[in-house]
Amino acid sequence: MSEQKPMTYSAAGVDIDAGNELVNRIRSAVEATRRPEVLGGIGGFGGLVELPSGYNRPVMVAGTDGVGTKLRLAIETGQHSGIGADLVAMCANDVVVQGAEPLFFLDYYATGKLDIDTAQAVIEGIAAGCREAGAALLGGETAEMPGIYSGEDYDLAGFCVGIVERSELIEGTTISPGDALIALPSSGPHANGYSLIRRILDQHPNPQAEQVAGAPLLDLLLEPTRIYVGTVLDLLAKFPVKGLAHITGGGLPENLPRMLPASCSANLDGWQWPEIFHWLAKAGNIETSEMLRTFNCGVGFVICVKATDLEPALEHLNNNDIAAWQLGVITEYDNDHGTRLKIDGVAV
Structure with a gap:
């Protein structure tokens, strides 16, 4: 009877040394996000802030999100750095909707086998997003999960915590x-x-060669989510803003009514x-109502704000180089038709 070789965690698919190497590589990027309130550095069991x-009466505001199946496009194209900024934006933009300043961010990165270069690109993108949002990258978790x-393939989740004075919520x-x-x-x-974009690309003959408005299609689709934190906080300091909405999944029809009484x-x-939205609508033969409920459409x-502050x-x-415009006005709720949102007078 032959003697069984000793088993190791590495042979089972989890490389602890690779995880340690990743921490060393990202240390400087994480340190660059540090805020005065942060105590200690990365590597502890928990982050301290x-x-x-x-x-006088601080309120903590927390949000969590991922980046959905945009990850698949990043993995297939090998363009990983922007997806980290996406992760921060999806969380920090939600937090600032309540008027809160993001304090810190945590990430969760899970994969079957850790590719240090890919993980480094993603986490450095997260750190860049944190710097733009003004949040400390307080820590995170990198998990190797062979069999899952x-x-x-890898997956991402993010967690953002902000703070606002109760009277300014x-x-x-x-x-x-x-x-x-x-x-x-x-x-x-x-x-x-x-998920819809990828279905369109699957049916398109050569998306890698496609140009939209003079730019590569895939570059436009992988453009990171805009981080609105700095713009919104600056505006809040100067004007009495009455409501805010981050236009994410469900588009304007699902998200704008969330801020309305x-x-x-x-x-x-x-x-x-x-x-890019005209291209998607044409390439996928998507009706306008479906476009509006799926995408932000710009x-x-x-x-x-009050009309006098517009x-x-x-x-x-x-x-300040923000190409903002008047989108519309607030009206009384239409009890007869139960309509919360109209575009050019048509319910959506």
């Missing part, structure tokens, strides 16, 4: 008919609708969609 000073993930309760809506442009589909609806003016974030707010945004 003091509450910032100057708050295969090949080059944005809840949408003061929104009333006559208020104005401002649109902030998206950078593309962001991280929503990619029960007594209000929104009437939007039509706007010029970026060319509107990544919506801000509600022009000064737009001027401020435009002077």
